[in-house]
Amino acid sequence: xxxxxxxxxxxxxxxxASLSSALGFYFPYWIKGQFVADDGVFPLYFxxxxxxxxxxxxxxxxxxxxxxxxxxxxxxxxPSLFWQMSTIAVGSGTFLALLLSLIALVSLCFRDIVxxxxxxxxxxxxxxxxxxxxxxxxxxxxxxxxxEVMDACGDNSAPxxxxxxxxxxxxxLTAIGAGLTxxxxxxxxxxxxxxxxxxxxxDEV
Numbered sequence: 001x002x003x004x005x006x007x008x009x010x011x012x013x014x015x016x017a018s019l020s021s022a023l024g025f026y027f028p029y030w031i032k033g034q035f036v037a038d039d040g041v042f043p044l045y046f047x048x049x050x051x052x053x054x055x056x057x058x059x060x061x062x063x064x065x066x067x068x069x070x071x072x073x074x075x076x077x078x079p080s081l082f083w084q085m086s087t088i089a090v091g092s093g094t095f096l097a098l099l100l101s102l103i104a105l106v107s108l109c110f111r112d113i114v115x116x117x118x119x120x121x122x123x124x125x126x127x128x129x130x131x132x133x134x135x136x137x138x139x140x141x142x143x144x145x146x147x148e149v150m151d152a153c154g155d156n157s158a159p160x161x162x163x164x165x166x167x168x169x170x171x172x173l174t175a176i177g178a179g180l181t182x183x184x185x186x187x188x189x190x191x192x193x194x195x196x197x198x199x200x201x202x203d204e205v
Contacts, residue, residue, distance in 0.1 A: 007119070010187040011104035014126065017180035018097035021133050024174030025094050028052050028069055030140065033152030033165035038062040044152045045069075047170060048140060049078055049087045055151065080143025086136040090174065093132030097181050100126050123188025130181030137175045 024030075028047030035044050035055050042065035045052035052069040078084045100122050107114040114122070141160045143149065149165070150157045157163030 004190060006187050006190045007104075008108060010184055011101070011108055013180065013184045013187075014097070014101035014104050017177050017184060018094065018101045018129075019177075020173050021090070021094045021097060021177030021181065024170045024172075024177060025090050026050070027170045029168045029170035030174075031149070031153070031162070031165050031171070032168040033149075035065055035152050037065050039064055042067065045168065046149065046152070048083050048090060048136070049075075054148075079146040079148040082139050082142035083146075086140045086143070089132045089136030089139070091136075093129045093134075093136065093178075093181075096125060097129040097133065097177075100129065119188045123185045126185035126188065127182060130178050130183075130185060133174065133181060134178035137171070137178055140171075 025048070028050035029045050029052070030048065031046040033044045033046070035042050035053070037055060039062070042053055044054070044065075050069060050071045053065050053067050055063050055065050057063055072078050075084065075087075078087065103114070103122065141162070144153070144160070144162055145158050150163070153163035153165035155163075157165065
């Protein structure tokens with residue numbers, strides 16, 4: 001089996017889409033807000049399982065902000081059940097999308113790794129991966145009523161209503177990765193073709 005032009009485009013675009021989702025999943029820049037502490041106003045950033053800058057209470061009772069990025073200590077420390085669900089959905093979908101895109105890229109270098117039927121199966125799995133990522137992005141706003149978000153975004157923050165905060169670049173990057181993954185999954189049906197070698201018989205005189 002050989003990859004068609006569509007197949008080459010599918011492989012490269014699949015990798016770009018999965019990389020976009022992976023970067024968006026990892027970086028904690030889905031939401032941008034701010035927190036007013038005793039020693040000033042600090043920008044806060046949230047992802048789905050990581051955050052940048054978070055308030056703590058010091059020994060004298062005053063509140064300050066630790067300006068560093070990191071993940072929550074445990075999975076259960078993620079401040080919303082919907083964010084926990086989103087972490088699982090986006091994480092598993094991104095892992096699957098990356099794996100499939102790498103298989104597609106390797107198939108460009110070595111013939112007969114992927115057959116026409118296998119390519120269709122990969123396309124179906126890629127569609128599932130895109131739906132998982134997109135589903136995780138879609139349910140993420142359900143967690144905007146958590147106390148941690150409301151501290152940064154105001155009391156009017158609610159599911160699908162972000163209050164005084166704004167969506168940031170990692171959210172859009174993940175959403176674009178999900179949409180692109182779903183779109184390019186349809187190309188897998190035309191990604192490979194059967195190459196038939198025909199021998200020519202000649203009579204020796």
